[in-house]
Amino acid sequence: MKKIVLPKKEDFIPHLAYDAxxxxxxxxxxxxxxxxxxxxxxxxxxxxxxxxxxxxxDAVYQSVKNRTGLTDIQLxxxxxxxxxxxxxxxxxxxxxxxxxHQINDDHWLLDRFISVCYYALLNFEEVTLQSDGLSDxxxxxxxxxLPELILDHKEMVSKALEVLQKNLDEKLVGMNLLxxxxxxxxxxxxxxxxxxxxxxxxxxQRKILAKDILVRHEKKYTGKAHKAPYLYSFNSA
Amino acid sequence: MKKIVLPKKEDFIPHLAYDAxxxxxxxxxxxxxxxxxxxxxxxxxxxxxxxxxxxxxDAVYQSVKNRTGLTDIQLxxxxxxxxxxxxxxxxxxxxxxxxxHQINDDHWLLDRFISVCYYALLNFEEVTLQSDGLSDxxxxxxxxxLPELILDHKEMVSKALEVLQKNLDEKLVGMNLLxxxxxxxxxxxxxxxxxxxxxxxxxxQRKILAKDILVRHEKKYTGKAHKAPYLYSFNSA
DNA sequence: TATTATTGTATCTAACCGATACAATAGAAA
DNA sequence: TTTCTATTGTATCGGTTAGATACAATAATA
Numbered sequence: 212m213k214k215i216v217l218p219k220k221e222d223f224i225p226h227l228a229y230d231a232x233x234x235x236x237x238x239x240x241x242x243x244x245x246x247x248x249x250x251x252x253x254x255x256x257x258x259x260x261x262x263x264x265x266x267x268x269d270a271v272y273q274s275v276k277n278r279t280g281l282t283d284i285q286l287x288x289x290x291x292x293x294x295x296x297x298x299x300x301x302x303x304x305x306x307x308x309x310x311x312h313q314i315n316d317d318h319w320l321l322d323r324f325i326s327v328c329y330y331a332l333l334n335f336e337e338v339t340l341q342s343d344g345l346s347d348x349x350x351x352x353x354x355x356x357l358p359e360l361i362l363d364h365k366e367m368v369s370k371a372l373e374v375l376q377k378n379l380d381e382k383l384v385g386m387n388l389l390x391x392x393x394x395x396x397x398x399x400x401x402x403x404x405x406x407x408x409x410x411x412x413x414x415x416q417r418k419i420l421a422k423d424i425l426v427r428h429e430k431k432y433t434g435k436a437h438k439a440p441y442l443y444s445f446n447s448a
Numbered sequence: 449m450k451k452i453v454l455p456k457k458e459d460f461i462p463h464l465a466y467d468a469x470x471x472x473x474x475x476x477x478x479x480x481x482x483x484x485x486x487x488x489x490x491x492x493x494x495x496x497x498x499x500x501x502x503x504x505x506d507a508v509y510q511s512v513k514n515r516t517g518l519t520d521i522q523l524x525x526x527x528x529x530x531x532x533x534x535x536x537x538x539x540x541x542x543x544x545x546x547x548x549h550q551i552n553d554d555h556w557l558l559d560r561f562i563s564v565c566y567y568a569l570l571n572f573e574e575v576t577l578q579s580d581g582l583s584d585x586x587x588x589x590x591x592x593x594l595p596e597l598i599l600d601h602k603e604m605v606s607k608a609l610e611v612l613q614k615n616l617d618e619k620l621v622g623m624n625l626l627x628x629x630x631x632x633x634x635x636x637x638x639x640x641x642x643x644x645x646x647x648x649x650x651x652x653q654r655k656i657l658a659k660d661i662l663v664r665h666e667k668k669y670t671g672k673a674h675k676a677p678y679l680y681s682f683n684s685a
Numbered sequence: 686t687a688t689t690a691t692t693g694t695a696t697c698t699a700a701c702c703g704a705t706a707c708a709a710t711a712g713a714a715a
Numbered sequence: 716t717t718t719c720t721a722t723t724g725t726a727t728c729g730g731t732t733a734g735a736t737a738c739a740a741t742a743a744t745a
Contacts, residue, residue: 226461227562267530267562291528291564293504325464325504327528327562377614395692414733416693421732430742437691438741632723651702653724658701673712674722688745696737706727715718 215310215345220319223260228326229271230258230364232289232371233279235335235351236388238397241404242351243368244278244340245358249347251305254358256367257349258326267327275331278349280339285332285387289374292363293325302361306345330371332387375405383424386445394431394440395419452547452582457556460497465563466508467495467601469526469608470516472572472588473625475634478641479588480605481515481577482595486584488542491595493604494586495563504564512568515586517576522569522624526611529600530562539598543582567608569624609642616642620661623682631668631677632656 233244247254257278261270268286275284300321307314314321340349352358357368378384385393385401399415419425426446430439470481484491494515498507505523512521537558544551551558577586589595594605615621622630622638636652656662663683667676 224463224560224562226464261530261562263560264532266532267528270530288527290525291504293498293507293564295501295503323461323500325461325498325564327530411734412692413694413735418733432742434743435691436689436743436745438693439743440692648703649723650704650725655702667710669711671712672722673714673720675710675724676712677723686745689743690741692739692741694737694739697735699732699734701730701732703730704728706725708723708725710723711721713719713721715716 215306215312217312217314217318217320217345218260222262224263225319226322226324227261228258228324229261229267229274229329230256230326230367231271231275231278231286231329231331232256232368233275233331233333234371234375234388235333235338236401236404237335237351239400240353241401242335242353243357244349245352245360246342246347246349247358248302248306248309248345250309251302253302253305253361254364255302255361256364271327271329271331275333277343278341279333280341281333281337283333283387285382285384286329287374287378287382289328289330289367290370291325291327292367294363295323297326297362298323299362326367328367328370330375332375332384334387334390336390372405372407379405383445383447386447392428392431392442392444394442396440398443452543452549454549454551454555454557454582455497460499462556463559463561464498465495465561466498466504466511466566467493467563467604468508468512468515468523468566468568469493469605470512470568470570471608471612471625472570472575473638473641474572474588476637477590478638479572479590480594481586482589482597483579483584483586484595485539485543485546485582487546488539490539490542490598491601492539492598493601508564508566508568512570514580515578516570517578518570518574520570520624522619522621523566524611524615524619526565526567526604527607528562528564529604531600532560534563534599535560536599563604565604565607567612569612569621571624571627573627612642620682620684623684629665629668629679629681631679633677635680 235242244257245254246257259270259274261267272284272286276282298321303320304314342349385398388401389397395416398419399410403410424445424447425443428442428444431442432439472479481494482491483494494511496507496511498504509521509523513519535558540557541551579586622635625638626634632653635656636647640647661682661684662680665679665681668679669676
């Protein structure tokens with residue numbers, strides 16, 4: 212078991228954390244990044260702490276970038292969770308125990324934390340997930356197959372999805388979740404997995420085309436025995 | 449000039465504040481509460497700090513309650529402002545100077561603060577505004593007659609209004625802004641001042657009545673020479 | 686060449702909104 | 716009392732939009 216190094220108190224604003232619900236689309240369904248603290252069976256959203264000389268937004272962006280290797284990330288703030296019971300006592304102690312690391316009861320990470328939750332949208336295919344210094348494993352999970360998450364992280368996922376749904380029609384959400392070129396069906400599947408309901412194909416196509424946000428390219432021949440769909444890209448770039 | 453007492457470091461979570469955009473409706477237009485630190489010409493949103501054993505939401509609620517004397521308040525979180533430049537140095541020093549109060553450069557209130565912004569909706573007529581220990585004056589201001597506000601408080605007002613607009617159709621916003629009984633015109637004026645645009649009278653009435661959220665009561669005779677409108681109340685209580 | 690699944694688009698209908706019209710007031714003016 | 720005026724409540728017409736249905740145009744297979 213590798214030695215772990217906890218974040219140092221003097222580097223970060225105390226009692227303040229952030230967590231990110233990182234959404235990716237694998238072509239079929241929406242997935243989010245969840246990490247597991249090794250051997251402890253504690254699952255959590257990726258998160259971190261804010262340095263004294265760092266903007267909150269930048270801290271979150273850096274963290275998501277480090278976790279995923281990507282720089283093209285759509286970040287939106289969802290909600291700040293400030294319940295006084297938000298503390299990591301058991302989780303952190305378990306982690307330290309597993310790693311044979313001494314931790315005092317008055318360690319700053321055992322205190323109460325306020326956490327600002329963000330969602331991130333990015334291109335699933337380009338991601339290579341990186342574990343961090345706390346030596347955890349990390350992976351993609353479907354929304355309906357999430358493991359039990361620590362603290363209020365489950366609530367964060369709900370809130371993130373809720374905010375994402377509200378933003379869907381005005382924020383060109385597909386842009387960061389899809390590859391450069393995609394079919395109308397791809398886009399519809401993205402919408403359906405975010406809204407968690409089926410959409411009417413013909414009405415969806417009509418509505419999206421009327422928005423005038425797509426450029427139509429060549430057809431995509433999949434080898435299947437039916438009419439080939441057009442490829443599209445977003446024209447807003 | 450009265451002696452001031454600054455909040456004590458040991459009572460509150462450092463670097464964490466909240467601010468509230470308190471909306472009231474005076475029958476004609478939307479107003480918000482702004483306070484002025486006496487003689488310093490610094491105007492600010494009412495805000496405060498979170499105690500170690502206090503939920504964030506509760507802290508904000510208590511603060512708004514203390515400022516307004518009301519308990520029936522609709523509170524919604526808008527956004528958390530985390531720019532590293534958010535510090536009150538000049539403002540606080542000016543206040544202390546005016547009050548002949550010594551403050552050290554390393555005072556905790558001079559540090560960087562992250563602030564969680566909320567909006568509050570309440571019944572304008574029932575409010576009696578209370579100044580607080582920092583000995584400031586406090587009053588209602590129209591959105592289009594706001595004085596210059598400290599830090600990013602102007603941005604907070606914009607964000608609050610934006611979130612309020614988004615919530616307008618699903619959150620029964622009128623309930624806390626209007627008295628128990630009100631006319632259709634009153635409700636329409638509330639909607640118009642929030643959305644900052646004129647609405648079509650007949651369509652508005654039709655839409656609201658179709659929602660089935662109002663109970664119709666007796667007519668309201670204003671003494672004017674025209675048909676008297678009905679009074680309504682919300683039925684969701 | 687016929688078959689099959691899928692795509693792109695047109696058409697029909699129901700719901701909804703803005704615009705318009707108009708009757709029903711409540712009080713003032715004549 | 717009668718007339719007048721401003722406002723309110725509601726009905727109706729026309730345009731827009733979404734769901735439902737229909738159907739032609741494929742791309743590969745049988």
